[in-house]
Amino acid sequence: MASELPPGITHLQPLVEYSAGGSEREWTPFTKIKQYTNAFIIDKQEGKILLGYKKRGIGAGYFNGFGGKVEPGETPAEAASRELQEEAGIDAPLRECGTLFFHVPGLENAFDIHIFVADEYSGMITETEEMRPQWFSTSAMPPTTQAPGEPALLPIQYDHMWADDIHWFPLLLANKKFAGRADFADDGKTLMKWWFGSEDS
Numbered sequence: 001m002a003s004e005l006p007p008g009i010t011h012l013q014p015l016v017e018y019s020a021g022g023s024e025r026e027w028t029p030f031t032k033i034k035q036y037t038n039a040f041i042i043d044k045q046e047g048k049i050l051l052g053y054k055k056r057g058i059g060a061g062y063f064n065g066f067g068g069k070v071e072p073g074e075t076p077a078e079a080a081s082r083e084l085q086e087e088a089g090i091d092a093p094l095r096e097c098g099t100l101f102f103h104v105p106g107l108e109n110a111f112d113i114h115i116f117v118a119d120e121y122s123g124m125i126t127e128t129e130e131m132r133p134q135w136f137s138t139s140a141m142p143p144t145t146q147a148p149g150e151p152a153l154l155p156i157q158y159d160h161m162w163a164d165d166i167h168w169f170p171l172l173l174a175n176k177k178f179a180g181r182a183d184f185a186d187d188g189k190t191l192m193k194w195w196f197g198s199e200d201s
């Protein structure tokens, strides 16, 4: 169990350290916290996860889950469902599985990102102005069995994602509850320091 969690992590249950690293410097101070969401569909039977290529805004050019700001009067769960519908055209029985506290120096606010997951969805997955949805294999190896005529799914493209994601995606994929913090450099891309833990080791 971590003796002292990074500032910003408010997870109620004890956490076991999973991945930590980066520079020795202190966690960057922040003044405001904004609530965000990020939602993933994971089809365990077929071994695939739905991500979207972000076409604009924060994290443009990266693959990510679907999400955005929690609007005034909304719960994070309501915001996550709304954003999933707005960005991918689908509905899903989302459950909150983790939190990512994220900070870039120079930005007034830190991001408290509520991570949601579902293993099924309804509706038709649709490309939107913000996101181009794409399934990826959850296995490091490309799947060997494919439906006839279907292209093999790529493994998750960590080198085209936020630099912290590789440190907590394994917890998401293993269905573990987790929380963590990632501090970035001024460029908003280079990961300077991180800590992630899960409820079970």
Ligand SMILES: Nc1nc2c([nH]c(=O)n2[C@H]2C[C@H](O)[C@@H](COP(=O)(O)OP(=O)(O)OP(=O)(O)O)O2)c(=O)[nH]1
Pocket (backbone or CB within 6 Å): 036, 037, 038, 056, 057, 058, 059, 064, 065, 066, 067, 068, 069, 070, 100, 102, 111, 113, 162, 163, 164, 165, 182
């Ligand atoms: N996986 C991952 N997602 C991140 C990281 N940092 C970060 O902001 N995000 C997510 C949180 C949100 O889902 C998304 C940023 O939301 P957005 O671009 O839609 O924000 P916005 O202000 O435009 O909000 P909105 O208009 O969609 O409500 O990026 C990170 O380090 N890893």
